[in-house]
Amino acid sequence: MKERILHPINGFWVIGLVVLLCGAGIYLGPVKEYVAVPALLFLLAGLLLTGITIVQPNKAEVVTFFGKYVGTINKSGLWAVIPLSLRKTVSLRVRNFNSVKLKVNDVEGNPIEIAAVVVFRVVDSAKALFDVDNYRGFVEIQSETALRHVASKYPYDNFNETGLSLRANSDEIARQLTTELQDRLSMAGVVVLEARLTHLAYSTEIASTMLQRQQASAILSARQIIVEGAVGMVDMAIKQLKESGVVDLDEERKAAMINNLMVAIVSERGASPVINAGSLY
Structure with a gap:
């Protein structure tokens, strides 16, 4: 089906004609020579009234005969x-x-919970009424089908690996979901304005385990940054001490100083320094 725009007659003109027909029927009613004419006039007026229709703003009337x-x-x-x-x-x-x-299940087989909101409107009323049985139900079922398909193509989180993920790339996932929904709903005369995820979480049976995995990954990344910074700070401290000539360290004392500095910087808790005041001998 393809929508055809109908150009109807102004309803006020037809209502005026109905009033004239009814007036003529009333006028000719008492005349015995025109006994059948008033009935025909009233019948014609009634037929014309069946064609009167009111179209509200942002609505369409599909006419079938x-x-x-x-x-x-x-x-x-x-x-x-x-x-x-x-x-x-x-x-x-x-x-x-x-x-x-x-x-x-996402692409890695992890069970997840997902939901989306779909913004749409009808642009072809003929397709919406005649090509599908119920376009509202069609939109709901196809939206859930497309959401399942998109969710199964990507992981929930890529854990610092390359590629898209449902959690980190919500805009790209929304665009792909919109495109797939438009392909599915075009046959119903519907255009998809936007489709976006509104809920995304691990399923309850693995939520605690995956949370621990996320926490471990975050801790590992943070510790890596801390170690890299500590190595740079220790290297800078040794070089400055050597260049300034404040103290002359042999290899054993240098190793001890490096060890103490690394422990003080990398430790999760504040280090308690031990002050060396010298020896009696």
């Missing part, structure tokens, strides 16, 4: 179409659909 699609009225106002035709209202307003929390 004895099972045949005639066209779509997408302009708001009072209009007159073919008498005895059927009209079905389709909303063209922007809508939100919040999916339920789905339990899926």
